[in-house]
Amino acid sequence: MNFNHILQEIEKADPEVYEKVSGRRNILKSFGSKVALAALPIALGSMFKKAYGKTTGTVISTLQFALELEYLEYNFYHTGYNTGSNTTASLIPANDRPGFAIIESEEKMHINFLRTTIDTLGAVPFTPNGYTGDPITGNPYSPASYDFTAHGAFTTFSNYGSFLDLAAALEDTGIRAYQGQLPNLLANTNGVLTSAMQIASVEGRHASFVRLVRRFYNTPTFQYGNKPWITTNFPPSVPLQPNYMGEDNTVQKGVDITSLTGFTGYITPAAASEAFDEPMDEATVRSLIASFKL
Amino acid sequence: MKLDLGSDNKQIAETGVMHDVSRRRFLQFAGGIAGAGLIVSSCRKTPPDTQFIGRGDTALINYLYLIELVLTAFYTQANNTPYYGLTESELQLLADMRDHEYAHRELLKKILGDTAINRVVTNLSPTTFADRTSTLTNSAFLEDLAVAAYNGVAQHFTDTGYVLLVAKMATVKARHAAYSRDILTANTPSDSGVVNNMGLDRAMSPQAVMAALSPWIETKLDYTTLPG
Structure with a gap:
């Protein structure tokens, strides 16, 4: 076995490998003729642990961020679902309640899934400000942690239309947040890359449901521009515009989608933007949810 | 051999x-x-009448391209011969879904260049396009399958630059799936068949997806290079 050749291959695959360990010379020193052939796999294993093992911290903080978003979404739906539900006038009308019940229960499942995954990776799961329950098994409902009116800026729980606007924005932003975090999960430690995609697509279903309800809300027929998908950077309401910045992107992998041929002529900018959801970075997402947190 | x-x-x-x-x-x-x-x-x-989808990332992109070939064929037909009882809203969104699938298909084709499989013949006989239930059931089936395919394939790419691309497409497939499900049966953006009790959508292996997709493709394909 030519050990130098192995190092060359690693080097080709990852030019920065020596910055992650301690220089090629040191590797060669430690793996020189003194290392018995039988011990080579162990030595290699420890080298790679050194080079790539520290990514676990990034994975955990990424999952914590996801958990924070799931707490926010769950509390939003739980509060909305129970607003006025014991009276004749509930915020969410009877026709839409079963769908919102599914969404709320799936957000709760996401919380439980992320809590368990973070616990398995050896960290204490995130809890929102003012939360008093057990971080792993406690009831995730935490009314003291949120103000979904953003200090009176939105009539979230007193007007169903406002509730739907914010629901759509939270789901769409949730999708964008997950996509923005995928670069941190590429190693797929414990399958987290795949899990994150599996959660994001469930948020995609939620967004579609909420948007379809909005499409028919309070109009005689339907609102032509409101669709289950995001058209350019069109927001549900003007104050939610910042949640949609960048959604009008039409260039994917260096290819302008509007230069491609569709069913009739070139693909339109509207279709090109609808066909792809766009990632959003953590700092932007945090700035967008900040006003709902107490 | x-x-x-x-x-x-x-x-x-x-x-x-x-x-x-x-x-x-x-x-x-x-x-x-x-x-x-x-x-x-x-x-x-490879037998002369069988198409080989390639190796590595090329095989994975060709695999997604195949799914998009089926989806574009499906929605082209669904739009050309729309089901009875189609509403104005449904007409608009059915055309939208077709156009999104074209965007996905043509992008993948562009990425593949001359490594794209060609001469693929799809089979739409599982669907009765004049019938609303049949069309929407099959639309939901194909979109649910596409979600599972995109979610399951991401981890296999050697060039991780493709991961974000497939994720961007996967959530739009999920939007389609939930929409078709919801207009078929109100208030069902998902059910336990596609979202498990951990709140996770499906992630299927390429081989499992190809098996589910086989009734929709007539062309013989050699896809043994896809992960199981």
């Missing part, structure tokens, strides 16, 4: 500890040493 070109892919998939492109590529290399003989020669016998 039976050549199993899928073995090196399988080797990587089963390793379960890969961390990024570099690690994956290293393991591919290391696997070759450990398996001593898993790396096979490049000669391959």
